[in-house]
Amino acid sequence: EAGVAQSPRYKIIEKRQSVAFWCNPISGHATLYWYQQILGQGPKLLIQFQNNGVVDDSQLPKDRFSAERLKGVDSTLKIQPAKLEDSAVYLCASSSDWRRSYEQYFGPGTRLTVT
Amino acid sequence: AQSVAQPEDQVNVAEGNPLTVKCTYSVSGNPYLFWYVQYPNRGLQFLLKYITGDNLVKGSYGFEAEFNKSQTSFHLKKPSALVSDSALYFCAVAGNTDKLIFGTGTRLQVFP
Numbered sequence: 014e015a016g017v018a019q020s021p022r023y024k025i026i027e028k029r030q031s032v033a034f035w036c037n038p039i040s041g042h043a044t045l046y047w048y049q050q051i052l053g054q055g056p057k058l059l060i061q062f063q064n065n066g067v068v069d070d071s072q073l074p075k076d077r078f079s080a081e082r083l084k085g086v087d088s089t090l091k092i093q094p095a096k097l098e099d100s101a102v103y104l105c106a107s108s109s110d111w112r113r114s115y116e117q118y119f120g121p122g123t124r125l126t127v128t
Numbered sequence: 129a130q131s132v133a134q135p136e137d138q139v140n141v142a143e144g145n146p147l148t149v150k151c152t153y154s155v156s157g158n159p160y161l162f163w164y165v166q167y168p169n170r171g172l173q174f175l176l177k178y179i180t181g182d183n184l185v186k187g188s189y190g191f192e193a194e195f196n197k198s199q200t201s202f203h204l205k206k207p208s209a210l211v212s213d214s215a216l217y218f219c220a221v222a223g224n225t226d227k228l229i230f231g232t233g234t235r236l237q238v239f240p
Binding site: 044056111115116119120124 | 220
């Protein structure tokens with residue numbers, strides 16, 4: 014089966030600009046996660062969707078970050094305006110039935126550099 | 129609150145020797161424990177998990193991990209290291225939800 018797809022793979026922007034990342038989860042996976050991985054740190058969950066509803070966005074900086082999963086499949090994560098500290102790898106992951114598989118499948122990530 | 133500690137930033141081992149990458153955790157209730165590996169410019173790849181049952185868990189690429197409840201540890205091991213095992217390894221824990229809390233990672237360097 015195809016894995017989690019993300020685009021773009023790399024993005025360089027200046028501070029105060031906006032940027033959007035796209036994720037296509039594994040077919041049939043109801044749960045989608047966005048993680049932020051800053052250099053030297055482990056991934057940190059930003060937001061979790063169950064179908065098209067938000068389950069957890071407690072770590073999402075809502076003044077500048079937004080995410081949507083309108084049809085319960087693809088998802089977009091947006092940053093507006095970007096700050097230098099947003100430089101990180103943004104990972105998307107998906108899961109089918111967590112209580113059965115206990116597995117999340119990760120995409121290759123988008124490396125964002127804010128200058 | 130859940131947390132994971134990986135006390136070593138880097139582990140160096142000679143090819144053919146056994147390797148251990150350490151992980152300790154803190155969680156309320158029963159822990160669900162995971163190891164992921166990350167190669168350069170790639171996402172996280174699942175290695176193995178402990179949910180319940182045998183304390184010794186076997187995973188991909190010859191890796192295994194031992195769950196020790198009294199020491200709250202979940203160390204990753206491999207009997208004979210390969211140069212191709214060189215990568216960044218992350219331990220993660222989940223409690224009652226599917227929210228994964230990751231450690232800071234340990235870079236494994238296997239020398240020929």
